[in-house]
Amino acid sequence: MAALHGVLSDRVRLQLLIVLLERRLCVCVLKRIVACPDTRLSYHLGILKNAGLVKSERDRSYLHYFLTAEGKAVADAIVAETAAKM
Numbered sequence: 001m002a003a004l005h006g007v008l009s010d011r012v013r014l015q016l017l018i019v020l021l022e023r024r025l026c027v028c029v030l031k032r033i034v035a036c037p038d039t040r041l042s043y044h045l046g047i048l049k050n051a052g053l054v055k056s057e058r059d060r061s062y063l064h065y066f067l068t069a070e071g072k073a074v075a076d077a078i079v080a081e082t083a084a085k086m
Contacts, residue, residue: 003051008074012041013048014078015034016034016045016054016065017048017071020054020065020066021072021076021079023066024064024066027041027065028062030065048071052068052071
């Protein structure tokens with residue numbers, strides 16, 4: 001649980017989880033959404049991937065990221081907890 005807390009302690013990683021909750025997206029779109037350099041985006045996606053929250057799949061020259069079942073559960077919990085606080 002402490003490891004997951006560390007994964008979720010960054011704003012960019014939280015943004016990525018929430019936006020991927022809607023649908024799978026390519027890196028170029030994710031880059032525009034979170035507005036960060038390629039290397040930083042790659043770093044954060046790697047952390048989410050190593051935590052088992054996201055997976056990637058290549059489609060020709062595009063790399064798409066999507067939530068795993070665990071990633072979806074975590075993102076849903078974050079949204080529910082945030083909504084309950086409003």
